[in-house]
Amino acid sequence: MTTEAVLAVPAPTWWRRPGLDVVDGSLSVNGADLEALAREHGTPLFVYDLARPAENLRALQDALSRTGLRHTVRFALKASPDPAILAVVRGLGAPGSATAVGIDACSPGEVLHALANGWEPAEISHTGTNVSERDLDVLLAHPVRINLDAVSQLERVGRRAPGRTVGIRVNPGAGAGYTEHLAYAGERPTKFGITADRLEDAIDAARRHSLVVDTMHFHAGSGWLGDQLAGFEQALVNATSFLDRLLAAGCPIREVNVGGGLGRIARDDEAPVDLDAYAAVVARHLAPYDVTAAFEPGDFVMKDAGLLLGEVVTVEDRAGTRFVGLDVGWNVSCSYFIYRYAQEVLPVRDPLHDRTQRVTIAGHINEAGDLFAEDYPLAEVAEGDIVAILNQGGYDQAMSMTHCLRPLAGAVHLERGTGA
Secondary structure, three states: OOOOOOOOEOOOOOOOEOOEEEEOOEEEEOOEEHHHHHHHHOOOEEEEEOOHHHHHHHHHHHHHHHHOOOEEEEEEHHHOOOHHHHHHHHOOOOOOOOOOOEEEEOOHHHHHHHHHOOOOHHHEEEEOOOOOHHHHHHHOOOOOEEEEOOHHHHHHHHHHOOOOEEEEEEOOOOOOOOOHHHEOOOOOOOOOOEOHHHHHHHHHHHHHOOOEEEEEEOOOEOOEOHHHHHHHHHHHHHHHHHHHHHHHOOOOOOEEEOOOOEOOOOOOOOOOOOHHHHHHHHHHHHOOOOOEEEEOOOHHHHHHHEEEEEEEEEEEEEOOEEEEEEOOOOOOOOHHHHHOOOOOEEEOEOOOOOEOEEEEEEOOOOOOOOEEEEEEEEOOOOOOOEEEEOOOOOOOOOOOOOHHHOOOOEEEEEOOOOOO
8 A cells, every 4th residue: 555646535424413413514513513622622532422322222222112022221331431421321211110221230340330320229230250259249239130151150159149039141152243253152162151061050050059040141242233133143043042941940031131232333334233123133032932131232322422532643654654643542442453343533624525545543552553544545634633533432431541651531521402
């Protein structure tokens, strides 16, 4: 790849929606000018659309309701523990109401955080891995739902809390994910869930400790899109064979938790998840059972609810490659560095301008892998320009760190229609 001019390509438009669009030639979130926000608050800066998580959760709930399937939705707190976001989720419905959204927690800390932010214990479901005695000190002190993903965990909880009601997380041996390593189940064993060959051992452990198994949980993977619905369905089909065995063993299963994992597109040519098709798949396979279907969306709720602003600090050609360097690093945006999620980067001024160059977009962490995109079509930018990295609302701020003693990014939360 060289720095010679390339044939101009149109800017992507997959991201345009109410609340995120172009106003007077500039990228805008809820009417707020992003360049002005960057200049006021400094960069890097997360910008959140507070209306978007509610829209996404309501869309999922509505699709599930159209199937007639009994269901419950819990927000994966690890996607965003931000209290401002949690206030939006909590505000969708009072505890126990049909519109309420519960919490999917994966650590004792998340359980305590959910309690502190207004959730009742019965609304919280904890699904962890490699749970320690110290973890159980916290978890067993609260009447939250607990799903156990190993025979050893059943033994551990059984010794400490015989007779307790628990769930079992199974590994269905099939999965789906944005990339291969984001599939949480498949032919190769993973760290998650009880496999088919150990299910009888799990049932035996539950019996010996008088544990009541009322939930079966599985998770196909993370970030999967519309063209991977068949992979999720295969995981669900496989999971029903576990369900049949648990029911035959006398386990009073009342809930089947299908996890989360629904992704968000980041390219014009990617296929979004059809929520009605997704809901129909779950209903088709679980309707024959007298169970509630539980869902744990995280990225689907948050990813497109936030973006990250950064300043272009370097534009330089190196050995035939043009590098666009930002004052942002993987320490605050790890989606590409860790997960290889595609990143879309837009100049906040004239974001719909044709793209006339191919570049590598790099961060300011002192590691070669600190990149956001490679061989990436981009409009001309200059040092000092502000750019927006889209789909940053889920996980990125939650996973931020001060690696290289680079500071954390700030955050601005915008109500819809007010610009503030």
